Amino acid sequence: MMLVKIKNLDLHLDYLRKWLLIATAIGVVAGVGAIAFYEAIHWSTYLFLQLGVGYTPPAPLGEGKLVVTGISRRWMIPVVTTLGGLLSGLIVFRFAPEAEGHGTDAAIEAFHYKDGIIRARVPLIKVIASAITIGSGGSAGREGPTAQIAAGFGSLMGQLLRLNTDDRRIALATGIGAGIGAIFKAPLGGALLSTEILYLEGFEIQALVPSFIASLIGYTIFASYAGYTPVFGWMSQQVSFHPITLLYYSLLGVLGGLIGILYVRTFYATRNYFRELNMPKWLKPAVGGLLAGIIGLFLPQVLGMGYGWLQLGMLNNPLPLTITLLLIFAKILSTSLSIGSGGSGGVFAPGLFIGGMLGTGLWQLLHRVVAYVPASPAPFIVVGMMALFGAVARAPLAVMFMVGEMTGGYALLVPAMIAVGIAYVLVGNNTIYESQVPTPADSPAHRFDCYFPQLEKVMVKEVMSTDIPVVTPRDSVKYCWEILKRRKLNDLAVVGGKNNAQLVGVVAKEDIVRLPLQQWQTTLVGQVMSAPPVVVAPEVTLDRALTLMADNDIAFLPVLAEGKLVGMVTRSRIIRHYLLAVQRVSA
Structure with missing residues (x-):
């Protein structure tokens, strides 16, 4: 910690x-x-x-x-x-x-x-x-x-x-x-x-x-x-x-x-x-x-x-x-x-x-x-x-x-x-x-961040991804990098606690590339991870989730239920849902 x-x-x-x-x-x-x-x-x-x-x-x-x-x-x-x-x-x-x-x-x-x-x-x-x-x-x-x-x-x-x-x-x-x-x-x-x-x-x-x-x-x-x-x-x-x-x-x-x-x-x-x-x-x-x-x-x-x-x-x-x-x-x-x-x-x-x-x-x-x-x-x-x-x-x-x-x-x-x-x-x-x-x-400066009428009634749990790869603080940075590369991700959730169900941090590509390559095998994820960002509950609406991302300059939010990590929602998934909703309304 x-x-x-x-x-x-x-x-x-x-x-x-x-x-x-x-x-x-x-x-x-x-x-x-x-x-x-x-x-x-x-x-x-x-x-x-x-x-x-x-x-x-x-x-x-x-x-x-x-x-x-x-x-x-x-x-x-x-x-x-x-x-x-x-x-x-x-x-x-x-x-x-x-x-x-x-x-x-x-x-x-x-x-x-x-x-x-x-x-x-x-x-x-x-x-x-x-x-x-x-x-x-x-x-x-x-x-x-x-x-x-x-x-x-x-x-x-x-x-x-x-x-x-x-x-x-x-x-x-x-x-x-x-x-x-x-x-x-x-x-x-x-x-x-x-x-x-x-x-x-x-x-x-x-x-x-x-x-x-x-x-x-x-x-x-x-x-x-x-x-x-x-x-x-x-x-x-x-x-x-x-x-x-x-x-x-x-x-x-x-x-x-x-x-x-x-x-x-x-x-x-x-x-x-x-x-x-x-x-x-x-x-x-x-x-x-x-x-x-x-x-x-x-x-x-x-x-x-x-x-x-x-x-x-x-x-x-x-x-x-x-x-x-x-x-x-x-x-x-x-x-x-x-x-x-x-x-x-x-x-x-x-x-x-x-x-x-x-x-x-x-x-x-x-x-x-x-x-x-x-x-x-x-x-x-x-x-x-x-x-x-x-x-x-x-x-x-x-x-x-x-x-x-x-x-x-x-x-x-x-x-x-x-x-x-x-x-x-x-x-x-x-x-x-x-x-x-x-x-x-x-304001055009914030309109995209603050107001999405098609997202007001959609909850995070309806679009979140539950198939989320995770690492623990004891895993090596090299292992973490391999997962990021294989899954084409920019960030990974770091879990710990009983049955590795508790979110303890996040690790991003930027955290790893700062390290010399020869240190990847010996450096643990717990040494480079960041504190958990803002998290959301499954019942939070998508417009609120998107605003939280904009306010904190992040592209994803971990979803926690009763203190356990149950999914991940990303900006790209929300925008994709928004575009589909607009198409349905316009049809």
């Missing part, structure tokens, strides 16, 4: 070594890519808004100076946003059309429908086009481009290392988490997001461990350059709480859900309108930029990401109520125009801005009217951010942790759970990421 445990440990170590190397490389690229994108936005903002418009948007505490300046050439706002849209459109549609829109959705689409493949040029084009869009005042965020940078590298690594399709998809998902975790200084939230954002209702659990590694490394590299202070400083450290406030946060959840639906539907209605517009694709982002710039003439707070304006509210210096309420709808429209027209940028920052302004507005309406409202709007802003975007992204858990990391703590998780839960239910299947699928069973 000790040899079995050691063998099993070796398999886990092989897995850990593989993903430690791959995830580390992805994390390094995510961190460096986040720095490059961060600086590209900085210089683009300096060129377009500071020099062109004479306007410096306020920055959050963790990213620069929180200074509100005037606008010396306000009339230049539509000119600059139009120029930014034009340049972005020319670059994207000339070199990488798939870089239009918000990059996270493109990465999700590649995971489900493109075998985890993203063209190598896409991340670079996405960085340039998105930096121009955001820096010129387009209403967009950083999450999509950064996710696509690291996801693209994960995909490229998968191709260069000749990983199988499943591993290539995991590398891509790992990149999503690493990129977002780095740029938002939210490694835990980023890692969770990579598993949650792919589905409306489900998780890609296999991506979790690699994402933890890559996200932590990406965060460390980026934060060592940009500073370890959370994006919004330490806003969530000391928050007073009273049970009655849960009613207020419940109301915030209701409003967040309703505004979230408006955000999603406005965004995709605008996107669909621009797709049908009869003009060159490269020109459409310029039109969207022009219209967004006109909104910015009257409400310049919609320009760029807008984090600085949220920060002012957190520091108890919110905008007037009328402006705050107008900004909710203006940001929805300007984001839809900037990105939906074919511009390049993320939807995370606009979603946080809309949710934060919603929280600010509700706080302003309540704090002088009812009791126990916090003295500062900060709690309402933070919870509003979590509720709205957690709902429309269909990733409530990840977004709660992300915003907690961005604001320096988790003191607001209790009210956030109320608000996010309500908003999540209200939003339903309205999602800002249209490439999400309902569950893993609905």
Whole structure:
């Protein structure tokens, strides 16, 4: 048994070594890519808004100076946003059309429908086009481009290392988490997001461990350059709480859900309108930029990401109520125009801005009217951010942790759970990421593994093989090899105990060929066998058995009844039965 445990440990170590190397490389690229994108936005903002418009948007505490300046050439706002849209459109549609829109959705689409493949040029084009869009005042965020940078590298690594399709998809998902975790200084939230954002209702659990590694490394590299202070400083450290406030946060959840639906539907209605517009694709982002710039003439707070304006509210210096309420709808429209027209940028920052302004507005309406409202709007802003975007992204858990990391703590998780839960239910299947699928069973990545309607009522005992050759731990490796070769098998069950009826392990061809040929006669099966894999009972259905094989990356399952080995079911036998069943149904 000790040899079995050691063998099993070796398999886990092989897995850990593989993903430690791959995830580390992805994390390094995510961190460096986040720095490059961060600086590209900085210089683009300096060129377009500071020099062109004479306007410096306020920055959050963790990213620069929180200074509100005037606008010396306000009339230049539509000119600059139009120029930014034009340049972005020319670059994207000339070199990488798939870089239009918000990059996270493109990465999700590649995971489900493109075998985890993203063209190598896409991340670079996405960085340039998105930096121009955001820096010129387009209403967009950083999450999509950064996710696509690291996801693209994960995909490229998968191709260069000749990983199988499943591993290539995991590398891509790992990149999503690493990129977002780095740029938002939210490694835990980023890692969770990579598993949650792919589905409306489900998780890609296999991506979790690699994402933890890559996200932590990406965060460390980026934060060592940009500073370890959370994006919004330490806003969530000391928050007073009273049970009655849960009613207020419940109301915030209701409003967040309703505004979230408006955000999603406005965004995709605008996107669909621009797709049908009869003009060159490269020109459409310029039109969207022009219209967004006109909104910015009257409400310049919609320009760029807008984090600085949220920060002012957190520091108890919110905008007037009328402006705050107008900004909710203006940001929805300007984001839809900037990105939906074919511009390049993320939807995370606009979603946080809309949710934060919603929280600010509700706080302003309540704090002088009812009791126990916090003295500062900060709690309402933070919870509003979590509720709205957690709902429309269909990733409530990840977004709660992300915003907690961005604001320096988790003191607001209790009210956030109320608000996010309500908003999540209200939003339903309205999602800002249209490439999400309902569950893993609905994804082409897992459909073959998870759902076989013809197999739901067929039990393992109906198709299992009972004529199974076996060996004992005391047999020689050479004897085992002769059986494998004669029966044209890849694996053999190893039995022991009373009457050799108990399954004690399995031995595979790979276990034997690792040994020098001259050692085959003297080496015993017990020295090379692996621990028994997952086993099934005869009454288990074939769809469940096939899913177990897929989850454990094996091609067969021993069948045990009352602790005794009674048969073996293989993937090939199940598939053969499935094909015959389909033929009978179709006849």
